[in-house]
Amino acid sequence: MTVGRPAPPQSASQLIVACEGIDDQEFLRRMLDHLRISERRIDQYRGKAQLPTYLRGLRDSTDFETIRVVGVIRDGDDSPGGAWQSVRDLLQRLDLPCPTGPGTIGTGRCGVDGITRSIGVFIMPDNNSPGALEDLCLRAVADSASLTCVDEFLACVAARTNVTCRQQDVPKARLNAWLASRADPTLRLGQAVAARQLPPDSPAFDPIKDFLRALAVAASEPDTHTA
Amino acid sequence: MIDEIDAGLHFSVLPEVWRIIVAASVEYSVQIFATTHSYECIDAAVKGSAGNDDKLALFRLTRRDGDIRATRVEHEGIRSAVDFALELR
Numbered sequence: 001m002t003v004g005r006p007a008p009p010q011s012a013s014q015l016i017v018a019c020e021g022i023d024d025q026e027f028l029r030r031m032l033d034h035l036r037i038s039e040r041r042i043d044q045y046r047g048k049a050q051l052p053t054y055l056r057g058l059r060d061s062t063d064f065e066t067i068r069v070v071g072v073i074r075d076g077d078d079s080p081g082g083a084w085q086s087v088r089d090l091l092q093r094l095d096l097p098c099p100t101g102p103g104t105i106g107t108g109r110c111g112v113d114g115i116t117r118s119i120g121v122f123i124m125p126d127n128n129s130p131g132a133l134e135d136l137c138l139r140a141v142a143d144s145a146s147l148t149c150v151d152e153f154l155a156c157v158a159a160r161t162n163v164t165c166r167q168q169d170v171p172k173a174r175l176n177a178w179l180a181s182r183a184d185p186t187l188r189l190g191q192a193v194a195a196r197q198l199p200p201d202s203p204a205f206d207p208i209k210d211f212l213r214a215l216a217v218a219a220s221e222p223d224t225h226t227a
Numbered sequence: 228m229i230d231e232i233d234a235g236l237h238f239s240v241l242p243e244v245w246r247i248i249v250a251a252s253v254e255y256s257v258q259i260f261a262t263t264h265s266y267e268c269i270d271a272a273v274k275g276s277a278g279n280d281d282k283l284a285l286f287r288l289t290r291r292d293g294d295i296r297a298t299r300v301e302h303e304g305i306r307s308a309v310d311f312a313l314e315l316r
Contacts (some may be wrong), residue, residue, distance in 0.1 A: 043311070057307030060300045062287065062314040112298045113291075 013041040014068040015219035017212070018054065020047055020075060024124075024133050026190025028073070028212075034193070034200040035209060037216045048074055048083075052090055059094055064111050069118045069219040070096075071211065075132035076123045077168065083123050091119060102127040103211055105218055118218040122211045134171040137189065139204035141178060150177040232261040233268040241268055245275025249282055269315055273306050280306075285315060 017032070017040060019025055025044050032040055045054035051074065058064055072091075076083045084102045091098040097108035097119045105120035125136035141147065154173055158164045165173050179187060182197050192198040200209075233241055252259050263269065269285065276283040285300040300308075300315065308315050 045311070053307045054311050056304055057309070057311045057313045060304030060315075061308045062289075062316060065289070 013039060014066060015040040015071070015215055016043055016058070016067055016069070017041070017071040017073065017215065018043045018045050018051075018058075019073045020045065023189045024073065026188060027133055027137075027193060030190045030193040031200060031205070031209065032212060035212055035216070037212060039219070040216070048086070051087070055090060055094055055096070059096060059111060065113060067117065068115075069105075069120070069215050071120045071122065071215045073122045073124060076125065076130050077132065078130050080123045080128060080130055084121065084127075087121050087123075091121075103207065105214055107218075120211060120215055120218075122208060124208075126207045131171060133189070134175040136204060136208065137175055137198055138171055138178075140198055140202035142204075144178065146178055146181050147174070150174055150181065153177060229259065229261040231263060233263050233265045238267040238271070241271030242274040245272045249276045249279050253279060253282065264316060266314075266316060269305065270309050273302070273309050276302065287315065
């Protein structure tokens with residue numbers, strides 16, 4: 001047993017956004033703040049392998065009784081289509097409403113109470129391309145001259161030390177090096193959004209912002225559920 | 228029937244209490260009904276029933292529209308919710 005375990009979160013939020021890890025959570029928190037969507041909760045499911053456990057637990061928890069909208073955000077990694085299919089199959093297996101495609105929201109009765117809820121799925125970075133949150137953020141700063149310096153720096157390190165990261169981690173390396181090159185090099189990804197080093201108004205963020213807005217609209221609609 | 232099964236017990240012994248209870252219920256083919264308001268007790272029940280995953284279920288009693296309704300949660304749902312510190316009471 002975990003000694004000193006904190007009490008489980010008590011939430012009356014009707015909207016939950018579920019994401020993979022701490023950076024995604026911080027990014028989404030700042031982006032939701034930017035969009036002035038304050039009535040929400042952001043959960044981490046600790047990586048895609050844990051998403052089934054998280055969603056099953058959420059569905060069966062007391063928390064679910066107050067929830068009307070769930071946004072599931074997953075990295076596309078090297079197969080955005082496969083990531084979408086994986087989430088879709090999971091939602092169907094758990095008898096949860098399933099959207100018709102990534103970036104959209106599905107609605108239906110679910111849970112032991114049979115209440116109407118909506119579930120949306122967003123596959124990072126844009127529902128179509130391979131990648132993750134870092135790829136999305138790099139698009140927002142694609143015009144930054146510093147990115148050229150970052151790439152030269154990483155190439156130099158690789159040439160001199162034989163230290164190279166895995167191909168799928170290159171965007172993380174580029175973004176972290178870019179963040180470290182700012183006037184305030186201490187800011188992490190989410191903080192950089194709040195400080196507008198990563199400009200939240202960049203068109204690169206439009207797809208995720210549209211998705212978050214759609215979730216908030218669904219959560220604010222009159223509660224027409226009946227058990 | 229064990230009412231408020233965790234009453235008077237330190238939380239650190241609860242997993243062992245549950246392990247013994249589950250083992251006894253299996254050995255003697257008896258069904259145990261236990262009540263609690265304690266999240267730590269639910270957590271302990273999951274740990275104490277490890278290896279007997281199909282032996283544990285949770286019934287949550289909720290008052291709604293003037294009625295008290297029982298919701299059954301299977302072991303996998305209990306374990307999943309506890310793993311993410313989601314509320315089950």
